[in-house]
Amino acid sequence: MPYELLTNRNMSEGLHVMFVYANDVTGGLFFRLMLFIIFMIACMGTYYGQKRIAGQARFSVAFAGAGILTSIIGILSVSTIPGLNDTPAVVISIAVASLGMLFMLLDAD
Amino acid sequence: MAEFKTIFVSLILAGLFLFCMISFGVMTGQNNLPNQSIINDPRINDTYSKLYSNLTQLQTTAQDQRSNFEKENPTDSFGSLLFFSIVSFGRVIGSQMLSMWNVTFGFVFDVLLGITFLPVLTAVGGILLVVLVLYLWRLYRVG
Numbered sequence: 069m070p071y072e073l074l075t076n077r078n079m080s081e082g083l084h085v086m087f088v089y090a091n092d093v094t095g096g097l098f099f100r101l102m103l104f105i106i107f108m109i110a111c112m113g114t115y116y117g118q119k120r121i122a123g124q125a126r127f128s129v130a131f132a133g134a135g136i137l138t139s140i141i142g143i144l145s146v147s148t149i150p151g152l153n154d155t156p157a158v159v160i161s162i163a164v165a166s167l168g169m170l171f172m173l174l175d176a177d
Numbered sequence: 178m179a180e181f182k183t184i185f186v187s188l189i190l191a192g193l194f195l196f197c198m199i200s201f202g203v204m205t206g207q208n209n210l211p212n213q214s215i216i217n218d219p220r221i222n223d224t225y226s227k228l229y230s231n232l233t234q235l236q237t238t239a240q241d242q243r244s245n246f247e248k249e250n251p252t253d254s255f256g257s258l259l260f261f262s263i264v265s266f267g268r269v270i271g272s273q274m275l276s277m278w279n280v281t282f283g284f285v286f287d288v289l290l291g292i293t294f295l296p297v298l299t300a301v302g303g304i305l306l307v308v309l310v311l312y313l314w315r316l317y318r319v320g
Contacts, residue, residue: 139202143205150213162215
């Protein structure tokens with residue numbers, strides 16, 4: 069079965085239509101992968117950034133920071149653009165952020 | 178190793194953080210797309226109400242324990258002053274910690290592990306219970 073073409077969408081509504089289209093034709097995988105990539109980049113960037121600047125790094129801090137960033141992006145995307153993100157993905161990102169926060173707080177001496 | 182008060186503060190702050198994240202999501206959703214609000218998810222709804230009651234009763238509980246502690250006259254003991262109210266304090270605050278643990282970790286494991294979350298939650302909760310008992314014993318001995 070051929071998938072829907074971008075020309076069927078009304079692109080004059082805004083740039084977000086392109087993202088919603090990409091999310092629809094991939095069955096919701098596009099934005100979930102996007103959130104995962106944002107999480108990984110933020111986590112690795114924070115971790116190695118700490119290491120480069122301070123000489124030592126705490127992975128729990130990088131994990132928590134990346135989780136918070138991902139949750140905020142997820143919440144904003146599900147709350148502002150219809151069809152771009154779904155609630156289960158946001159719930160998972162909030163759970164990951166909470167786990168990171170617990171690790172970070174319990175890791176501190 | 179972290180102290181009793183560090184674990185207590187960490188668990189309360191983690192619960193508060195989760196509460197704030199959910200509140201942010203709910204408020205943003207209600208203001209923009211109410212039919213897509215995350216509060217429609219039953220796990221979020223349940224966790225939100227439990228966190229709300231836990232966090233609001235924490236202040237009352239802490240105030241009661243403070244009053245008990247202030248009313249008691251210290252007894253001279255060998256090398257220190259003895260307060261029996263610290264036992265009650267330990268019990269109440271310990272149960273608050275466990276309650277917060279069950280809500281926050283329950284939510285996290287339920288979402289991330291699905292149907293297998295209960296054995297993990299109880300196993301890790303068992304470790305916390307042992308640690309908590311040891312910390313309470315230390316609290317009774319040295320304050």
